[in-house]
Amino acid sequence: MAALRGIDLGVRDGEFFTLVGPSGCGKTTTLRCIAGLETPDAGAIRFGDTDVSDVPPEARGVGVVFQHYALFPTMTVRENVAYGLRFDPPDGSVDERVAAMLDLVDLAGMGDRDPDELSGGQRQRVALARALAPAPDVLLLDEPLSSLDARLRDRLRLELKRVQRELGVTTVYVTHDQAEALAVSDRLAVVHDGRIAQVGEPEAVYDGPETRFVAEFLGENNCLDGRAVGGETEGSLVRAGETEFAVTGDHRGPVTLCVRPESLDVNASHNQFDARVRDVEFLGDGYRVHFEWNGRDVVARLDDAPTGSVTLGFDPADAVVLER
Template sequence: MGAVTVTLHLDGVTKDYGDATALRGIDLDVEDGEFFTLVGPSGCGKTTTLRCIAGLEAPDSGTIRFGERDVSGLPPEDRDVGVVFQHYALFPTMTVRENVAYGLQFDPPAGSVDERVDELLALVDLSGMGERMPDELSGGQRQRVALARALAPEPDVLLLDEPLSALDARLREQLRLEVKRVQRELGITTVYVTHDQSEALAVSDRLAVIHDGRVEQVGDPESVYESPATRFVAEFLGENNCLDGRASRGVGGETGGSVVTVGEREFEVAGDHAGPVTLCVRPESLDADASHNQFAARVTDVEFLGDAYRVHFDWNGRPILARLDEPLSGSVTLGFAPDDATVLER
């Protein structure tokens, strides 16, 4: 079993709903066989983008191509896409086997339907459950059925719209590994929509952060997390301490980098920066034993996370968040390495 995979191109895709603009010129390239995630807050345009790819919405302008084929004006049934929705959308009066086989009546497989269904049920770890009804399954099992049904006709592109958001946290973590395993096994070009930042970081080959109908940044999870391109990305993808200041070149002390002045405090940072900037430091980069960029802050709250403590500080009226190995209280000296800071132009 193996799907025909394609590259996916979106060029200048826009979409309006009356006076509201949902998409403002979306440009994306999804590589052949890639697991690509659209992540952003509710209402940012990620689901609208997915629906335009699926043909469930028509863009007002721009083009969508699967390889060299322009599918912009084609209906969903002519696009060779499989779609998995948030709320399963299974037929309640059909068995698991009948649900998976439903799409095959329009696009029969090369072999027998029964063999194809058995193959898919094995792929999603539901062998032996073909005669059950949807209401006899758990939420995670229902979503596996929905995934198998979407894959049954061997689509060129697999689209998943918040497929795990209705599940509890532990089941979400388990099922996202299963979704990724299936995608890798088939090598199918996949676009995945989620508002969950940790989920996006965990499953993606690459991801696009969407905000207000625009693409803020595209890249692999590590590079986007460690080197955000905008303040929105820095604050949305994981937690971050973002402080406005002014940078000066060539006065970086030991580092040979730059200095960012926030209030009256100077911080050494790597790189060549000048003018108004935003200094971003991840909570896990702050350390009470750091030798660089020290500053005194007052503890205002402590949260126990199991493997660490989430410690809230007040620094001259500015909220600061740190992820530390032990709870602290009172006034504490924190610091961070120059290389651990991200500096964004304002």
């Protein structure tokens, strides 16, 4: 079975580009093809105008960081970073380069430590320093933060972004975590079943998903199948069962209506429907409320915790209508 079925991607010079998708969708395989660790059956990999398809991994000018810190346990931090320079020694001294890299990832003074004397986050920063030491043209990161706890992950992703911006190194980042992808990327590609489902800037893809998969994978969404009928002077109506919802734009035929949890409101003046509270989760800055409506689950982000039955609604302009 093919792991990838037609990946056509262009990553721009200096950008932070993310491949995001569920487990097994082909993210790591794509990254390994870019690194030269895997050979695609068809197609080409180009860096700039150069076809690198036949260039071996060590000559491609890529730095790679994997999920599980593959530091050499018997080498010190400094030796680990210097190892990154074995194919490509710098013009100046190796010691200076290593020190500069450790400084960059905020580990100055840690050079003499062994990897087992470091925290998980520090080890990943050593792995990053090692990958960056030879000044690669392309940095490839495969879930480098996923084995860390949530707070450290949030901090390190900011740091990663800072280092990337400082160096201006073209970066392809792999994650299954959609929130992480939205937070760090200049642009992202949603990968689904070995294919690219959609590419764009995080806000553009979040606000304008082109398929139901993207609508539901990137952030939360309430998706409802219905039929769009004309009738409104501006916009259209989507009929689902007994209910009609007003939406903007001209739509006809079978559609999927998508409304984000944060677009649902108890004070909305449009598209009202009565829903029954099923579960309430406190999130600190508000509530995620699970409702039952016509035998379906509906999720809303609300400032206050409701009880019993409430009237929800949404602005027609906030709904995304996808043709089926």
